[in-house]
Structure formats: C-alpha cells, structure tokens
Amino acid sequence: MLNIVLFGPPGAGKGTQSELLIKKYNLVHLSTGELLRSEIADGTELGKKAKTLMDQGLLVPDEVVVSMIESRIDKSGNVEGFIFDGFPRTEAQAEALDELLASRGLSITCMLALEVDNEELVKRLLNRGKESGRADDKNEEVIRSRIREYEDKTSVLVEYYKKQSKYFPVDGIGSIEQIFSNLSSQIDAMVN
Ligand code: B4P
Numbered sequence: 001m002l003n004i005v006l007f008g009p010p011g012a013g014k015g016t017q018s019e020l021l022i023k024k025y026n027l028v029h030l031s032t033g034e035l036l037r038s039e040i041a042d043g044t045e046l047g048k049k050a051k052t053l054m055d056q057g058l059l060v061p062d063e064v065v066v067s068m069i070e071s072r073i074d075k076s077g078n079v080e081g082f083i084f085d086g087f088p089r090t091e092a093q094a095e096a097l098d099e100l101l102a103s104r105g106l107s108i109t110c111m112l113a114l115e116v117d118n119e120e121l122v123k124r125l126l127n128r129g130k131e132s133g134r135a136d137d138k139n140e141e142v143i144r145s146r147i148r149e150y151e152d153k154t155s156v157l158v159e160y161y162k163k164q165s166k167y168f169p170v171d172g173i174g175s176i177e178q179i180f181s182n183l184s185s186q187i188d189a190m191v192n
Contacts, residue, residue, distance in 0.1 A: 002081035008114035010146040011121040018085040031085040057145030111161040114172030
C-alpha cells in the first residue's frame with residue numbers, strides 16, 4: 001500500500017495536489033480540513049465546536065481529528081492507499097496515526113512536504129477567500145494565526161518523519177503541473 005502524508009503550511013497546495021495524486025495513484029483522499037468543513041455544513045455538535053476554533057485560525061483538538069481519521073480508514077475497505085492531507089498536524093496526531101496504522105498492519109510510506117514562503121501563502125489564501133467563501137481565508141489576521149499554529153505545532157513533524165527517513169521536501173512554488181510532476185517523480189522513485 002502507498003500511504004502518503006502530504007505536508008505543508010496552510011495554502012501550500014496540499015488540497016490542490018491531493019486531487020491530482022488520488023487520480024494518478026488510485027488513492028483515498030483523507031483531508032481533515034474537508035471532514036471538519038462537512039461537519040460544520042451538517043450543523044453537528046462537533047462541527048459547531050470546530051467552527052469556533054477554525055474561525056480563529058486555531059487547531060481543533062487532537063482526539064477529534066484522530067477519531068475522524070480512524071473511522072474513515074475503517075470504512076475504506078480494501079484500497080491501494082491513502083493520502084493524508086492536513087493530517088497529522090501535531091506530534092500527538094503523528095504518533096496516533098502510526099499506532100492506528102500499525103494495529104492494522106500498515107505504515108506511512110513517506111511524507112512529501114511542500115515548501116512555500118509565508119508571503120506567498122498569505123497571497124494565495126486571501127485570493128481563495130475572495131472566491132471560495134471560506135471564513136478562515138477572508139481575514140489576513142486569521143491566515144497569519146494559521147501560519148503561526150503551523151510554525152508552533154506542526155512544523156516539528158519534519159523532524160518526526162526525518163527520524164524515520166520518510167521526509168521528502170518538494171518546492172511548492174511554480175505551476176500546479178510542475179509541482180505535481182515533481183511529487184510524482186518522488187513517489188515513483190520510492191515505489192519502483
Ligand atoms: P485545511 O483544510 O487543511 O486547509 P489549509 O491547510 O489551509 O489548505 P490547503 O493547504 O489544503 O489549501 P491549498 O494549499 O490546496 O485546514 C483548515 C483548518 O481546519 C485548519 O486551520 C484547522 O483549524 C483545521 N484542521 C484541519 N486539519 C486539522 C488537524 N489535523 N488538526 C487540527 N486542526 C485541523 O490551496 C490554497 C490556495 O492556493 C488555493 O486557492 C489554490 O488554488 C492555491 N494554489 C495551490 N497551488 C498553487 C500554486 N502552485 N500556485 C499558486 N496558487 C496555488
């Protein structure tokens with residue numbers, strides 16, 4: 001199985017590239033951001049609590065996202081692999097993911113990390129905010145809080161996956177096609 005952690009700060013292109021990678025490699029896309037937004041759209045209790053945090057650019061509690069991911073993995077049946085998009089975002093989430101995969105005889109193949117500078121991230125997200133209606137993309141302060149959350153709690157995961165020799169950085173600046181081609185080359189080099 002090919003199990004990829006697609007990593008990067010908010011706006012790095014994780015969602016964009018995931019859409020392309022799942023088609024090429026026949027993978028299941030697990031995006032915690034999308035799962036949370038669908039809970040919000042359905043007006044669930046979980047969604048209401050998550051919205052308050054997401055609107056401030058803060059992470060939602062680890063146990064919430066871990067149990068969402070666990071139930072999606074178990075519902076997926078026999079698949080060729082998963083792309084974890086926007087998950088894990090803390091060391092506790094990374095440990096929980098390793099444990100829950102190991103208990104099913106699975107493991108992470110690699111972490112592909114999209115590298116983009118902060119000013120480009122802010123520009124992309126404000127742009128998306130104009131079109132998508134996403135509350136957390138509309139306000140520059142909220143976007144900068146999300147980047148701070150990433151720097152404080154998420155960026156440490158580079159070390160976590162480096163220790164496992166699973167960390168592969170990829171330049172996230174350039175055309176979507178070029179970045180997709182670079183990600184694909186990394187994956188092909190690993191599976192062949
Ligand atoms: P997410 O939904 O994961 O959103 P994101 O990281 O902001 O966006 P993503 O990275 O997917 O967007 P993309 O770059 O593709 O998270 C939202 C919130 O949910 C978090 O802030 C947090 O509160 C909560 N959450 C989610 N997961 C969590 C977890 N595990 N634990 C705790 N809380 C969690 O796209 C950005 C824009 O860039 C798009 O407009 C796109 O068109 C553009 N773009 C992409 N590639 C480009 C390129 N090469 N050049 C120019 N523009 C590009």
